Amino acid sequence: MGYRRVVVKLGTSVLTSGSKKLDKAHMVELARQMAMLMRAGVEVVLCTSGAIAAGREHLQYPVFPDTMANKQLLAAVGQSQLILAWSQLFSIYGLHVGQLLLTRADLQDRERYLNARDTLNALLAHNIIPIINENDAVATNEIKVGDNDNLSARAALLCDADLLILLTDQKGLFDADPRTNPDAQLIKQVANIDDSLRLLAGGSVSGLGTGGMATKLEAADIARRAGIEVVIASGHHPDVIAKVAARESVGTHFSAIENPLESRKQWILAGPATQGKLIVDAGASTAVVANGRSLLSKGIIAVEGKFERGATLLIVDQQGRILAKGMSRYCANDLTKISGKHSNDIEPLLGYDYGDAIIHRNDMVVLDN
Numbered sequence: 001m002g003y004r005r006v007v008v009k010l011g012t013s014v015l016t017s018g019s020k021k022l023d024k025a026h027m028v029e030l031a032r033q034m035a036m037l038m039r040a041g042v043e044v045v046l047c048t049s050g051a052i053a054a055g056r057e058h059l060q061y062p063v064f065p066d067t068m069a070n071k072q073l074l075a076a077v078g079q080s081q082l083i084l085a086w087s088q089l090f091s092i093y094g095l096h097v098g099q100l101l102l103t104r105a106d107l108q109d110r111e112r113y114l115n116a117r118d119t120l121n122a123l124l125a126h127n128i129i130p131i132i133n134e135n136d137a138v139a140t141n142e143i144k145v146g147d148n149d150n151l152s153a154r155a156a157l158l159c160d161a162d163l164l165i166l167l168t169d170q171k172g173l174f175d176a177d178p179r180t181n182p183d184a185q186l187i188k189q190v191a192n193i194d195d196s197l198r199l200l201a202g203g204s205v206s207g208l209g210t211g212g213m214a215t216k217l218e219a220a221d222i223a224r225r226a227g228i229e230v231v232i233a234s235g236h237h238p239d240v241i242a243k244v245a246a247r248e249s250v251g252t253h254f255s256a257i258e259n260p261l262e263s264r265k266q267w268i269l270a271g272p273a274t275q276g277k278l279i280v281d282a283g284a285s286t287a288v289v290a291n292g293r294s295l296l297s298k299g300i301i302a303v304e305g306k307f308e309r310g311a312t313l314l315i316v317d318q319q320g321r322i323l324a325k326g327m328s329r330y331c332a333n334d335l336t337k338i339s340g341k342h343s344n345d346i347e348p349l350l351g352y353d354y355g356d357a358i359i360h361r362n363d364m365v366v367l368d369n
């Protein structure tokens, strides 16, 4: 069956073709491919990087100290150049574009999330290509998603896409970074994202992109758990977008999981930033991962981070493996008092009680699979 709605993410590495400026000749080719897909009845959402690179180019490569304010300046200048370029390039194919600049705060707050979703749907309903980037000009580290791989996965969830295409400067995910390992082999199919796969995915060394393959794997993991297929491929492979959309074998394909998470759990996974960690013993690990139970105080060995009730935390085992992510019903202070203790001791120790479940299974996404 054909795809209905596709998010295409273009990394800086693709947009600049490895140079220091936007490669407009290649951007028009990518716009053509996306326009053809739209003409074939597939809705396309573009998540584009390149604002900072475009800002540097427009200001003729100023030598600035590497501060947050200067990056924001470059993004503010570059984003307008970037959207101007896309708007002109898509107009060649008779298409309008609409710009959405998002931060984590827009995805975290339910009302803003629904607002962004309505805008995306309205644009698509009018055959207008939504173009998304992080709102780098205003986003501080605290409210940033931080990289466009993760942002594109959240965009795919937001608009209920069925395919996410991450285009980059490599043919896909290799079993080692091909820049430093000439013998590295392309991994064509991934059925499960686990720690051994994460170890293969390195950061970005080109100085152009943010996050490298590590953030692409994070993005793939979020999307596939929401039932969205993911492909990582080269943005310079001829007709790559059409081929991926036609299910030809290009790059690395990640299958979607069979029973996608319900939307509340998708939001827990993709929305709020994690604010701490609960380290748990083997019994709690089995209860949470194998038996799908809530996390009780008895199994908690240590608490890391400062957080309030309702914060999103990682549950990790003593070997540091991430088991689950979920929302805590107790704050960090309370948890340090009751960890390792029986549920019956919560009330006597704290003077109140929000229930036995520290993280209830309905508020938890198990990740060790």
Ligand SMILES: Nc1ncnc2c1ncn2[C@@H]1O[C@H](COP(=O)(O)OP(=O)(O)O)[C@@H](O)[C@H]1O
Pocket: 010, 011, 012, 013, 014, 049, 167, 168, 169, 170, 172, 173, 174, 175, 176, 177, 178, 179, 200, 201, 202, 203, 204, 205, 206, 208, 209, 210, 211, 212, 213, 214
């Ligand atoms: N296992 C791997 N397979 C492929 N590329 C990898 C791997 N590990 C690290 N990388 C690096 O990831 C880079 C792509 O990510 P990045 O530089 O962030 O580009 P983009 O701008 O497309 O997001 C590649 O150039 C490569 O050096």
Ligand SMILES: N[C@@H](CCC(=O)OP(=O)(O)O)C(=O)O
Pocket: 010, 011, 012, 013, 048, 049, 050, 051, 052, 053, 133, 134, 136, 146, 147, 148, 149, 208, 209, 210, 211, 212
């Ligand atoms: N939002 C930034 C890009 C951040 C980013 O993740 O870059 P990349 O790894 O090239 O996709 C920009 O527009 O410059």
